Amino acid sequence: MSRRVLDLLLRLFPARFRERHARQVRELLDETLRREPDATRRARLLWWALLDTIRTLVRAWLDIVLGQAGSTAGLRVSLAQDAGFAMRHLRRRPLRTVTLVGTLAFALGSATAIASVTHAILIRTLPYEDPERVFSVSPPPARFTTSGPALRPDFTEMPEVERAALYFENGGGALGTNDGSPARRITVAQVSEDFFATLGVTLIMGGGLGPADDEVDRIVLSHELWRSAFGGDPRIVGQSVRLNERPLTVAGVTPPEVGFPGGTDAWLPHGAFYELYGAAFGSNVIARLRPHVPADALLARLQQAEAAQWENESDVRSVTLRPLRHELTRGLQTPLVLLAAASAMVLALACLNLAGIEFAGVTARLRELRVRTALGASRGRIARQLLTESLVLSVAGGTLGLTLAVGGIHVLQSLLPGETPGLAAAGLDLPVLVTAAVLTMGSGLLIGVLPALRAGGLTGPGTGGPTTTGSREGRRVQAGMVVAQVSLAVILAGGAGLLGGSLSRLHDQPVGYATRGVLTFEVRFPEARADDRAAYLRAVRERLLALPGVLAVGASTRLPLADGMGVGGRARPSGVEDADVSLTFIAATDGWLEAMGVARLHGSDLPPAFGTEPGVVLSRSAADSLFGVESALGRLVEYGFEGFSEPAPVVGVVDDLRLGGGDSPQHAILFTPYTYHNTFGFAVRTAENPEALVPAVRVILDEVDASLPGYAFRTTGSALASHLAARTAVARLASLFGTVALLLASLGLYGLVARGILARRRELGVRLALGASPRGLLGRTVAEGLMLGGAGVMLGLAVFLPLASRMEPLLFQVDARDPRILGPIVMLVLLVTIVATWIPARATTRIEPRDALSAEG
């Protein structure tokens, strides 16, 4: 047995040693064993000979790699020589070199850019302590009290919970400083006392917000706001600032990049600014687990508590715990991972492509290489030469790629949602540079290893002559590389097709309101001036309606895709106990539904705002669940949060709305008259371009009340587009990669076919001379190419289909194996295959048998 191992090892030696000494080694070993009588000692001898052989094997190969140098100093010299040769060789064919370097630069650059963004968003350490122990709890274990929402005591006392906090989705406020500069709009979160401790954030200065019922109104600034609005003033703590005209004392500054909830500039104690609760009383809860407690334990307990709360089993909601990192990355994990995988595949494809070119190039340079051998270069040296060439190529590509990566990072930053934590900081930091270096060197090796082996194999002793057996194997290797390229292209194109199809279905999904011609913006009215609301609304509406092109104006407590969860309550047909259903409540002025372009099914609009007339409007599914759509009009309904109000008549029924964008469920909505609310979510319907109205609207708001700036000016269309921003970005990048992949693969196939025809000119000439039809030859060549393409498609599908389910989270109404999308993609790839084969194959029809036969084979 060991003898066989030894024989195998001997076969691994460089050819020279093999030829000269392998037999001698065996014979010597046999002789030594023969002369040893003791069996145990014989066995030991054999073992030792094996070890000795392994050691010698390593030394032999090392000596080859070190070349005639025999030491690292010599190695450096000969590597430098190799590099010089490489550059000369590459410079001789500038166009080809530029193309190769450019392809690599694109592949490496995009991979680096994606690595940078992925690192910044998903991998970098979060600026919180022990972030794996922090989770968001949904539905939030909070309840309403007279002083506002509070954490349920049964939750905070759970043994698994170390601490917990409430926070409210961002409201906007106008921050004014004492130096008279204009108020700047900031995003504010209101949080309970333990918020920063739960998150694991230590303020870099200041004592924090303190208990909510304290006398002093405090505010904590984000690091970024502190720098941009206050110039990083080291004495900011204790200074007074104004938010919506109210004085606050700065009580602290956070470390950089805390940004939770996303995009927050400043934190207030909750309850301080009633009007800043935004359109909703929705609260969110984060909790920090005690050390060594598994999340499942808390989840189980929470689910129990939830079940105990409701009598009706159908009312019990399912509890979810979402890790903090997931909250922060806002569902970008899957898209980023997919993009990273795609860019890796593009890089692999580019390497295969270049390897094929270099591989074929070896045959073309055979004469040059053999001359070098004749001049004394060993085969190992030749092989190293080619490897150096591909490394030079890849280093050039990688360097250029870094420049491209910088641009790529900017592109990604503009495509992905801006407030994603960490996105802004994406750059070429150390881990990313290391990744880029590894990818570059790896690419160089991948590209060069096959050509290097081939060069070594073709320039050794006994490899001369016109027809080497290496050429048939060589063609097989090249064909294999092309098949691999096609399969990668299929995978990338398939993914792109699915994402694109999904995106277009999302765009087509009706949302229930007008996606064009509607401008929306928000105004928060301060609690202190509640009495002025009616007059304010009237004044603003009057002036807005006077603008040219404006068709309708209204306001509500909830704009689609606005920050903040919906307010939910219960409603029932008047007088019918136990028939209550839960609905989303939106308070709206008259004219809002019209301005939003919501289709009216029955009846009329809501009663005027700030009036006393009762009346509600139901959305279709709300009407359906209460009375049935047809018979809802005129019926009486009772509704409320914790109890039920006086009965109010249903004055209208409208279409359902998808308040969260095309991929969100349809809401069953109860629209109530606008009476006591502070948030104006304005909608302005115009026959012209809504964006163009913005300056005029700002002027109007300023005229009516300069202390109330409007904000979040956007059209319904752009809000939807932003909502889909991440998906759109991924789909677009995927299409880019898919296209590049198809292009590279088709070029690879083209090159293979073209070279093959050139190599077989003689054979083809013979066939033609013997009477074969040129079109027949053409057909056969195309058929061969098609077989390669088909093999690539099958291989690609075989890899893609099992993994396609990973894409499910990103797909909308599209099955990951949808044949309606994958079918055409496969057809496309096959078509490209045919074209890429047919174009060079036409050359077969132009072969003159005489020329082909007389040419050198």
Next chain:
Amino acid sequence: MGRELRLNPGMVHVLLSLAEGSAHGYGILQDIERRSGGALRLGPSSLYYTLGRLEDAGLVAETDEPDFGEPHEDRRRYYRLTEAGRARLERELDDLARLVAAGRRLGLGSEGAR
């Protein structure tokens, strides 16, 4: 041509063995083991690798004639020291002797110590 081959201890021993007369593989192995008292053992692979490199450097050469009147076994290959090899070996041993003498003057080492 390039740099001169650096001689490691194994190579020196092989050269030394061949200085006595041409030999074949097994003989060289035995010789080295005896001379070094078992401290240096070459295996078949490393022996022939070493011989190969010495041959490339022109210090040894294959030969058909065994010395010492041993019966010539056809399948064995014999090796002999070349002129260049002899010269190189002498030079190497001179260098080593100088080292040893320098050490002795400092009072280091002793005769026959191991």
